Amino acid sequence: MNEKKESAFFSIRDLNVQYKSGAQTVYAVNGVSFDLAAGETLGLVGETGAGKTTIAKSILRILPPHAVKKMEGQVLYEGEDIFQMNDTELRKIRGHQISMIFQDPMTALNPVKRVNEQIAEGYIQHHHCTKAEAEKRAEEMLELVGISADRAGEYPHQFSGGMKQRVVIAMALACSPRLLIADEPTTALDVTIQAQVLDLIKRLRDELGTSMILITHDLGVVAGICDQVAVIYAGRIIEYGTKADVFRHPTHPYTIGLFGALPDLKKDVERLSPIEGLPPDPTEQIEGCAFYPRCERRCEKCKSYRYEPTRLSDTHTILCCNPAGEGEEK
Amino acid sequence: MKGNRKDTGSLKPGSLRYVWRKLLRNKSAVFGLTVVCVLIVLSLISPLICRYDYRSMDGLNAYSLPSAEHLLGCDELGRDILSRVLYGARYTFIIGILSTAIAAVLGIAMGAVAGYFGGAVDSALMRFLDIFQSFPMLILAMAFCAVFGTGIDKCILALGISNISGFARLMRANILRIRNMEYVEAATSIGCPTRKIITGHVIPNAISPIIVEIAMGISRNGLASSSLSFLGLGVQQPTPEWGAMLSSARSYIRYYPHMAIIPGIFILITVLSFNLIGDAVRDILDPTLKE
Numbered sequence: 160m161n162e163k164k165e166s167a168f169f170s171i172r173d174l175n176v177q178y179k180s181g182a183q184t185v186y187a188v189n190g191v192s193f194d195l196a197a198g199e200t201l202g203l204v205g206e207t208g209a210g211k212t213t214i215a216k217s218i219l220r221i222l223p224p225h226a227v228k229k230m231e232g233q234v235l236y237e238g239e240d241i242f243q244m245n246d247t248e249l250r251k252i253r254g255h256q257i258s259m260i261f262q263d264p265m266t267a268l269n270p271v272k273r274v275n276e277q278i279a280e281g282y283i284q285h286h287h288c289t290k291a292e293a294e295k296r297a298e299e300m301l302e303l304v305g306i307s308a309d310r311a312g313e314y315p316h317q318f319s320g321g322m323k324q325r326v327v328i329a330m331a332l333a334c335s336p337r338l339l340i341a342d343e344p345t346t347a348l349d350v351t352i353q354a355q356v357l358d359l360i361k362r363l364r365d366e367l368g369t370s371m372i373l374i375t376h377d378l379g380v381v382a383g384i385c386d387q388v389a390v391i392y393a394g395r396i397i398e399y400g401t402k403a404d405v406f407r408h409p410t411h412p413y414t415i416g417l418f419g420a421l422p423d424l425k426k427d428v429e430r431l432s433p434i435e436g437l438p439p440d441p442t443e444q445i446e447g448c449a450f451y452p453r454c455e456r457r458c459e460k461c462k463s464y465r466y467e468p469t470r471l472s473d474t475h476t477i478l479c480c481n482p483a484g485e486g487e488e489k
Numbered sequence: 490m491k492g493n494r495k496d497t498g499s500l501k502p503g504s505l506r507y508v509w510r511k512l513l514r515n516k517s518a519v520f521g522l523t524v525v526c527v528l529i530v531l532s533l534i535s536p537l538i539c540r541y542d543y544r545s546m547d548g549l550n551a552y553s554l555p556s557a558e559h560l561l562g563c564d565e566l567g568r569d570i571l572s573r574v575l576y577g578a579r580y581t582f583i584i585g586i587l588s589t590a591i592a593a594v595l596g597i598a599m600g601a602v603a604g605y606f607g608g609a610v611d612s613a614l615m616r617f618l619d620i621f622q623s624f625p626m627l628i629l630a631m632a633f634c635a636v637f638g639t640g641i642d643k644c645i646l647a648l649g650i651s652n653i654s655g656f657a658r659l660m661r662a663n664i665l666r667i668r669n670m671e672y673v674e675a676a677t678s679i680g681c682p683t684r685k686i687i688t689g690h691v692i693p694n695a696i697s698p699i700i701v702e703i704a705m706g707i708s709r710n711g712l713a714s715s716s717l718s719f720l721g722l723g724v725q726q727p728t729p730e731w732g733a734m735l736s737s738a739r740s741y742i743r744y745y746p747h748m749a750i751i752p753g754i755f756i757l758i759t760v761l762s763f764n765l766i767g768d769a770v771r772d773i774l775d776p777t778l779k780e
Contacts, residue, residue, distance in 0.1 A: 219677075221674045221677045250680045250681075250682060253678055254678060254680035258678060258679055261674070261678075263671060266670055266672065268672055269672040269689075269694065270672075270694065272690075280676065280685075280689070281679030284680045330675065331679070
């Protein structure tokens with residue numbers, strides 16, 4: 160979306176991902192592009208099924224090959240296209256340069272391997288060191304995420320959910336990656352643990368100077384951590400801007416709807432106003448704007464909308480042909 | 490909290506040590522293990538402890554009932570049944586274990602390949618194995634025996650081949666389940682090569698149901714070897730295989746039933762023991778059955 164930054168640290172150009180589901184094609188991601196500067200944090204926000212995780216997994220090319228029908232576009236890491244790399248080059252990137260925190264700590268850890276082995280695994284791979292050195296590193300990582308090192312030899316089932324997520328974080332950070340993808344790192348955890356884990360991620364990001372892509376459906380989380388925000392709907396970034404742009408001046412009707420559905424302690428509202436309807440069926444290709452059936456501002460133009468971006472400012476872009484004008488918010 | 494605690498709490502469910510400790514607390518499994526061990530030892534030392542050689546004939550004592558002289562009586566040629574039964578135990582065990590080993594090794598390899606790579610390889614392998622599965626196991630083993638001929642080695646081969654498809658199906662189903670687990674993606678995402686993912690993540694998680702299938706397979710194949718011998722395929726007279734002993738005793742069952750009953754009881758006890766062990770292992774490895 161920001162063409163002027165020629166050689167961003169990390170950028171995605173026109174990413175398209177389609178899955179096959181029986182005879183049908185699932186259009187999961189439809190032309191996503193964004194840039195990320197070193198040290199910045201981007202929040203990807205959207206409903207379940209909007210394509211957030213697909214974007215994350217296609218960055219590391221870990222989508223199951225038998226389910227993917229088409230994966231096109233460019234994922235540029237320091238100017239190198241990850242989609243063009245061979246297996247050896249790819250393995251050097253994975254874990255070492257870019258790594259990922261998974262959504263569900265219950266399934267992201269191998270139940271029959273000790274946690275220190277799992278954390279050490281990537282470190283051995285990238286640093287060609289002995290097992291003992293790597294396990295020492297694993298213990299350091301566990302201490303870093305707040306787990307005592309004498310629990311290093313235990314198995315995942317002996318940890319609570321929050322601690323498992325800490326282990327997953329330790330695993331992702333073991334090789335000090337320069338870009339961290341956090342895929343809904345707090346969704347599977349309860350609220351008190353969520354806050355702890357988020358604080359931890361934030362602290363580690365600041366200490367290690369890592370760039371981050373944070374995937375979430377929780378706008379509160381985005382507000383606390385991110386610099387840039389991308390709102391995703393039906394596989395497209397429909398609003399992109401700095402945190403101030405999106406939170407102070409939400410412009411796409413969908414983003415406005417999201418904020419309207421959020422409880423606010425300061426306002427006395429009888430009822431929250433949810434966005435009516437359901438996200439579109441991803442197996443259908445929709446003519447015009449995908450948000451049309453649920454949109455409060457729909458008009459004739461929307462039916463033939465071709466997703467030409469509307470620039471509101473240098474940093475703020477939306478995909479909408481009939482946005483709310485200035486002064487008439489909501 | 491480190492791994493030196495004596496109870497099973499600190500061991501991961503599914504590890505061999507965990508299964509072993511739980512097994513020792515299960516009465517029926519201990520019974521099964523004891524019987525199997527005692528039979529194996531007795532069989533190995535039977536030439537030393539038995540008063541009679543299993544081959545030596547004593548015409549005067551033919552058909553004799555159990556007595557102080559011959560503890561379990563004699564068969565139609567006057568051979569001591571106790572010596573024969575104990576010596577013959579080794580055949581049941583050898584056939585049971587080796588044929589299961591053949592089936593497990595080939596079946597696991599084929600199932601793993603089919604499950605992991607999927608697509609055309611999967612279809613080709615599994616359709617090929619479907620041919621085997623369309624026959625009842627014993628009929629298939631009989632067909633192989635008819636082709637290969639008779640003898641212990643052929644019997645092992647026939648039973649081994651007939652059992653491949655069961656192992657392959659089980660392994661394939663497990664691999665399919667694990668291949669899509671998030672921890673496999675997680676391992677990929679930190680840069681693990683495919684070889685390490687298969688050996689370090691996929692196989693260790695897929696193996697526990699296979700252990701149960703192996704325990705059950707040994708008893709099934711031991712029984713099947715007796716059936717084959719009884720039918721005149723498989724192990725032949727004068728080798729004292731239990732099924733072969735039953736087979737030769739059946740002509741005299743009305744007048745000298747002990748000749749058939751004794752090897753029958755041994756078959757029963759052995760199969761029961763293996764089944765008890767297999768049942769216990771399955772219960773231990775099935776987390777939904779935990780109290």
